[in-house]
Amino acid sequence: MTIVDDPAHPPVALQRSLTVGPLLFYGLAIIVGAGIYVAIASVIGRAGAAAPLSFLLAGVAATMTGLCYAELASRFPEASGAVAYVKQGFGSDRAAQVTGIVLTLAVAIAAASIASGAVHYLSLLIGLPPAALIALLVATFTLLAMVGVRESVGFAAVIGAIEILGLVVAAGVGFLAAPSFDIETMFPSSFIAWQSVVAGAFIAFFAFIGFESLANMAEEAKDPRRTVPYSIVGAVLVSTLLYVVVAAALVFAGRGGQSPLIDLFQGPYATLFAAVGALAIANGVLVEIMMLARLFYGMARRRQLPAVLGRVHSWTRTPIEATALAGAIVLATALLVPFEQLLALANALTLGIFAVVDIALWRIQRNQPAGEGVFAVPRWVPPAAAALAVGLIVAEVVS
Secondary structure, eight states, rough: OOOOOTSSOOOOOOOBBOOOHHHHHHHHHHHHTTEEEEEOOOOOOOHHHHHHHHHHHHHHHHHHHHHHHHHHHOOOOTTTTTHHHHHHOOOOOOHHHHHHHHHHHHHHHEEEEHHHHHHHHHHOOOOSSSHHHHHHHHHHHHHHHHHHHHHHHHHHHHHHHHHHHHHHHHHHHHHOOOSSSOGGGGGGGHHHHHHHHHHHHHHHGGGGGGGGGGGGGGGBSEEEHHHHHOOOOOHHHHHHHHHHHHHHHHHHHHHHHHSSSSGGTHHHHHHHHHHHHHHHHHHHHHHHHHHHHHHHHHHHHTTTSSSGGGOOOOTOOHHHHHHHHHHHHHOOOOOOHHHHHHHHHHHHHHHHHHHHHHHHHHHHHHHOOOTTOOOOOOOHHHHHHHHHHHHHHHHHHOO
């Protein structure tokens, strides 16, 4: 790895302060906040009563790729994440740079879609125009991401706990409101109905986007070869279970429409849940900005971006310039691109990157045996993960 160093001015390193607990809750905050509060209505709209199956299928695909990221993060604990993995797997600087560009677009679009989705909840609480709400949200969390990684991750983890509690309460209310529990209605009886499940899974996958950002925190984790893999796998598995349960509760309760989660509540309880939803979604913006900033930092340290983006502030121990650029890109994207287009684009780009990263691990496993203490997955996992990712893209295109 080529690193930018000036002997006269030694670089300030990122601070290793994160353990499994905070990283796990941080990962759950990423996945939960960035997903189900935004995507659940679209998934139910596509899959209907089979929405829980869509989340389960998306969860299987996310778990497979999550296992690949877990091994790669254990082998190469670098802030640049997928960029470093593609470089190691294909031995090409050009392929790594292209991956970095596409990943920048994917993360920026995902963060922008989350910010736009937050407006549905924030508008119930704050009487400002949508554009002003988006700008306020992105600017606030960009500044928070500059403060310090321990503070940012700690804040994200606390909000993540509130998000999860909100979904557990919503699931409980949904099950209590359900007139019956006919599980058979969830299982499609025709090929066309199963196509709807796959179409729903494509959108549901958005609810899992973000677990890969844990790999970008490797240079700020203690014992990253163990901490990061366990956090990735644990976050994906817990979120999958949570999503399936919540989707089942909404289906049994007969909720749909634009805001099915809020529709479970009435009066002040609806306002309270809107506040929880706004926190959940807004938290996703913070996480995506942090991931994008670490990507820029890692690429700059590899001389793939201007050196100024590889600087770490001596007091906050965060990449200030990289974070500011990340926030600016997210804000511009959120204001310029419609929400529905953002959702589909974020999914397609992310799934494409995942497929490339999965194949990179497949090649690495053939050429570089895992060392002692490395988290390793069976050889069949990477090609199977890539096939699932590509399959979801193809299913969306032909549907």
